[in-house]
Amino acid sequence: MNPGTETPPSPQGAQRGDDSAVRIGALVPLTRPGWVGAGQHLLAGLELGVQEVNAADGIAGRPLELVVRDTAADPGRAEAAVDELARLGVAALAGEYHSVVARTAAARADAVGLPFLCSSGVLDALTEEPTDWVARLAPAQSHGWRIYGDFLLGAGHSRIAVAADPSVYWASGTRILRDHLTPRGGAVVELDSRALTPPQLCDALAASGATALLLLVGHPDPAVPIVKAVRHDPRLTDLLIGAPAGQPELADWAASLGDDGAAVPFLRYLPEHLPPLGARVEAVLRERLAEAPSFVAFEGYDTIAVLAEALRTHGPDRARIAEAWPLVAVEGTRGRIRFSRTPGIGVWQWAWPPVQVVDRDPARPDRCRVLHVG
Incomplete structure (x- = not known):
């Protein structure tokens, strides 16, 4: 990434050069x-x-x-x-x-x-x-990720592991989840996805007592190798994998992971109908x-x-x-x-778009199942 790199031309048709436009x-x-x-x-x-x-x-x-x-x-x-x-x-x-x-x-x-x-x-x-x-x-992230936290608790998951990349965004997500889950009897265990290889991450998960792993990481790397390692580790058969940031929403997730990418709950901002x-x-x-x-x-x-x-x-x-x-x-x-103006938000905010927790149906990975509505 180079901030000085010249921006590529706009896609065809994006600039018509019409002075009246x-x-x-x-x-x-x-x-x-x-x-x-x-x-x-x-x-x-x-x-x-x-x-x-x-x-x-x-x-x-x-x-x-x-x-x-x-x-x-x-x-x-x-x-x-x-x-x-x-x-x-x-x-x-x-x-x-x-x-x-x-x-x-x-x-x-x-x-x-x-x-x-x-x-x-x-x-x-x-x-x-x-x-x-x-x-x-x-x-706002706090709105959507609290809804995701409610989903986790409602599904019986109170000890949550997060595999996180170093980023303001991922750190913010981890903090929101901890602040929301801890008063409700939950706990968040942080695992450094940069310091641990996927097999080492599986070892840490097996020892952690967590029943869910949240992928606060980029796609495809390291998300894809982590999912594959966890899915094929017999110690972690019952572990829920989640991705609140929405990595499984797009088709390249399914293309990269196939059946392993199903049943990974994520946030999406759509109404049920x-x-x-x-x-x-x-x-x-x-x-x-x-x-x-x-x-x-x-x-x-x-x-x-x-x-x-x-x-x-x-x-x-x-x-x-x-x-x-x-x-x-x-x-x-x-x-x-x-x-409107929303407490804690410094910009004009649509409060709120519809929020769902969904996953890709293992029986039909091209379709999503609605698991929770905020």
Whole structure:
């Protein structure tokens, strides 16, 4: 990862160079070490949203244009992209999947006065101080991960092991789980995924007394080798493997792990039944992606729906878009979207998107089972 690396060209069609267009900058991870699958789904949702806005006469007759920049999960690269997009005259900024990258982008957008609607980043402290420039669609990490903690307790798991990479995001998740589980009789055992090989991790798990292992690690490495090692260790037959951050949501998880990747509960931000708009968008995205769209794709579509409404009602002036966050009310793919101030959250927040704990059905790994609803 090199913050000084030149950003690759935008995908074909992302920049038409139309001087009459209202431009939105889009931050997405499209190359490694970013989670490329998530970036592709996020971009597909963003692009479909733009296409439909333009089919409905755009923004007061002006086309909406997406200016895409690849963050590659690199905070420095994202910060440089925010500066570039601000210079290019975009009216607002959208996107980003990786929470640590989204936090850097949010801080820079706040500093330069560029409205940023964060699609997927969940860190509670998306900005260090409260700001009017940033709003967020995804639920705060503390909200979703507490729901996941309730699921674990309800399923009879009170001693939880976490295999964690060193990261602000993973450390935050571990702290949320410990703070939520400990007063309820639970305990969290931390295992360093960088210091332990998968066989050593299995040894530590067998000695820990934990009944569940949570993967707070990147995909595919080290998540895939850890899952394979645990699944094939006879001492750990009854151990639940979980991945609250949602690694099993995308098809490359199933492709990498096959049957071993089933029955791994994760968080996703979808209702049990999509409303009519969501069902229609799901069908279009499924055809475009040649696979079931993840909740990340719906977050992308909803991002454009919100920004288009703000642009229609308040115009393309950056300050006026930022003023629009508490006033916008939009029917999204997963329900009605409105923003408010939420205790402990420094940005305008949709409180809350629907939250589920699901897993891939061992009998049909291409389908998910809803295990718990928050």
